[in-house]
Amino acid sequence: MPLRHGEGRKDHLTSFGGLAALSLDALSSVAYGPEAMLLVLAAAGSSALHLSLPIAVAIAALLAVLVFSYCQVIAVHPDGGGAYAVGKQDLGATVSLLAGASLVVDYVLTVAVSLAAGAASLASAFPVLAPHLLEVCLAGLILLTVVNLWGIAESARILMLPMVVFVCAILGVIVVGIVRSHPAAVVGTAAPMPVSETVGVLLILKAFAAGCSALTGVEAIANGVPSFREPRAKLAQRTELMLGALLGPMLVGLAVVVVHQHIAPRTGVTVLAQATAGAFGGGWAYSATNIVVALVLALAANTSFGGLPVLMSLLAKDHRLPHLFALRAERPVYRFGVVVLASLAAILLIAVDAATDRLIPLYAIGVFIGFTISQAGLLRHWYRQRPSSWLPRAVLNGTGAVLTATAALVFVGTKFTEGAWLVVIAVPALMLLFSRVQSYYRVVGNELGLGTTPDRPNGGRSLVIVPVGQISRLTEYALTAALSFGDEVVAVSIHLDPEYSERFRAAWEEWNPGVRLEVVESPHRSLIHPILDYVRQAQCDGRQIAVLIPEVEPRRRRYRILQNQRGLLLATVLRARTDVLVCTLPYRLTSR
């Protein structure tokens, strides 16, 4: 559900380009979805594993519902925005807060899950990495962070090649795996499978919910509609259908291979890697496929780095996050977001020791909340608008909403103690944060009179105060500026020593710059507080007051520490304790 690459930029994706730019997360989830399902079934013994085929068919059916739903979301919200936009428009403030919070959680989890699954895939190809999954994940995370801090040009074209190779490899695994009559190679260690559950409705529900983690990402296209070429909605719908047509057969096909080859979860090798070995043997094709899978998962993780800033700027524009985040095009803001996202993902990866299956419940809860909100929003939309043939659409979306809400509830209920509590705490905490921020901005907006017409501004008399230490070209430069802006200008000089202050006064009179000099003696050795006191007294007569602080700017950065500390201190104190205009004037050195 996270908003994807390129969203917000109008970069005219074709429907095929859109598949590369917006669907990598969804396609790559075949690397962990089927495995998550098998892990649940394995708890009921190896005989339960054949259930994976019917469950995969059910998941594919849900996928079909979701794909058709999102085609309608695209038609109804051609400006994009996904669950957050749908929630805001059709379901009210609280639901959109819920959508926003679960989206933020999911961006973090997309990074963590994709990296963990990618590391497992890499370790399947290179068993030497198997004991170091966490290190592999963190290395990948650091790489992604650096690349994103440095800034990358987003390009659908670059993503096309890995996507095509990935899809062909997976389809190859399925086709060859089914055609071959016996397993070609055995990789990994057989995991002991203690039978701890019996086959029943709850087990099947749990396996269904776990397998549904393969559906994460199908909402990204609906979020990114503005990135498509005109006719946008049409192209985006076509991309959504292409995604469904690829992902559904891949899921069902992999389930067939699993059953056909009697694949069970093993340690040190992923289910997808076992299927690959079953199809291609253990040679170069096996290694190459695993590497491609790992690469595509890393690219899927990367989509969050593009998507979270977009979501945060949407939230900031709705006054639900500090307005700062609306400035996402400004580098410091963007970098701040990148570092925060990477840090949270790192904490999660360390907490679960890079185990994909422990992250998936957390991930799926957020994603399914989003699915549910989108469908429920459409339901409400149809019910309100009642276009022709609205009833079948409403039934479709209603069914989808019930199914996805069920999956979310199953995850929360069955995995609460295994980490789902974290989402149950984090999502409401984020919602509270958003609404507190929003109410702050509302109160401040009222005080500032936003939306009302203020009085007309009227200028008055002005006084510019220039703190002066010595007589120099810097003083001349500062006074020149001050004389241009103020009706009256006064130079204030603080001296610790009465003798020196006399000499200074004499030198000033000799210079005769046409500006009144006030000499203040400071017995307490502070240079800042006497100026503060002077400014406060001057404030009494109702004039507009500015304090002009000249700053010497060295050419080289390393000389900064040698200059301006006094001005910086003074400016800070004046800003904190007075209401005057605090002005700084750079004087650039040419020599140093």
Next chain:
Amino acid sequence: MPLRHGEGRKDHLTSFGGLAALSLDALSSVAYGPEAMLLVLAAAGSSALHLSLPIAVAIAALLAVLVFSYCQVIAVHPDGGGAYAVGKQDLGATVSLLAGASLVVDYVLTVAVSLAAGAASLASAFPVLAPHLLEVCLAGLILLTVVNLWGIAESARILMLPMVVFVCAILGVIVVGIVRSHPAAVVGTAAPMPVSETVGVLLILKAFAAGCSALTGVEAIANGVPSFREPRAKLAQRTELMLGALLGPMLVGLAVVVVHQHIAPRTGVTVLAQATAGAFGGGWAYSATNIVVALVLALAANTSFGGLPVLMSLLAKDHRLPHLFALRAERPVYRFGVVVLASLAAILLIAVDAATDRLIPLYAIGVFIGFTISQAGLLRHWYRQRPSSWLPRAVLNGTGAVLTATAALVFVGTKFTEGAWLVVIAVPALMLLFSRVQSYYRVVGNELGLGTTPDRPNGGRSLVIVPVGQISRLTEYALTAALSFGDEVVAVSIHLDPEYSERFRAAWEEWNPGVRLEVVESPHRSLIHPILDYVRQAQCDGRQIAVLIPEVEPRRRRYRILQNQRGLLLATVLRARTDVLVCTLPYRLTSR
């Protein structure tokens, strides 16, 4: 030699108060000086220990020379300043750089040595602390740091009581220890004394030099002359003589006790503690004396926290450190100094594992450089001025200079590989830093035309640019200020969306604030760069330009993150890339 407590403040010390405020470091060095000497002698076997008495007499003789020299320094430099002032006036720039650098090193070492000796003293009273000397030191250091960050009122009166108790305790140890005919108690473990040296000139020189560490601090009174009551010089000289009269007998007396009671260095207990046990037994008086010694050593360490900022401000006034440090009365500057001093002392203590005897050579080198400079400066002074009876004075100071220079060289030569190399690197490095800073300020001063009379400043036409986001009371407030200062005012508004910018223009016309509005469209989503471009274009016509940035100031600090980030970013960019006046205007909220 470090400048001490109260220096720079004219707080009218009496001669006795001066002893408490300025001599704790010198008096407390009896806690480690004799021990350092015995450790050197012990290397030649226990029979060499009796040499401690003649060497102590020689040290006391050097003390007498130093005391008389500093009485003359006080007479010649009644404004204080010690070795740095003497060096600057009588020996030229390079020597004063040397004095300044060794002073800085010594402030750090005073803290480290005093804390290490204090911890050893405390561990003598409470053997359970013996394996944790470093932890005790660091705890003491943290306590001192916190107290100094919080700020303490310096007061000679508070220091008098511990000083009097300390002096009485040491004199009691000496008198009782000599009167008693046999050792009363044995404390600590006898250390194995491998005989690795023979008695010879070098050994005696080394023992002399090590014992001279007991003289550290005798220069503090000369640094602090301005703190005394009138007649300043007279009172300060009296204090210096009192110090000599106390310290000399204490040193010789302790040597007599050492020989009389056959005291040798032991592990886990200091030499002073052994002497205390010999005099008072192992009971409460023993513990109490050790605690008092530790307390006085901690107070001696504390003098550096008062003294280093004074020295740094002197260096800053001579343009040898960033001018920032001249503002030592300003809290942030003072706190910065405290933290840096504490960090360096902590690094040293950790590096030597809180072993006093490993720090003493480093400490003594710097102190003796200072002694040598003071004496050589006086020699030069007498030779230049040639007052009546200048020759005996010159001989006295020349002898003193030769003796102290010898001690410094002995330390550097014999302890080079044991840590003295650090001083040999640090002192020239600091000198280089000071002279680089000085040459920077000279070049900049020339460019600014310091000491020349600049042209008369002439004001010109002015333009105030106000970046505007919405129409609100904040806008009205900002435009009111702008109209007071500018000949012309223009409001600049950046919009991403052409439609919104049309609406904004209409609202502006309806409000009709009497200020021209410029709407700039930003297709790249940046709000900062379009303003930067606008300002740069406006700069072309030669007017003085100010950019006025209103800032909403929430009442509570925690709401800061929600406001002003845009203004802060803009101000930073404008300061870095343009020469315009950047003004910020606080608008204080009352509601939040």
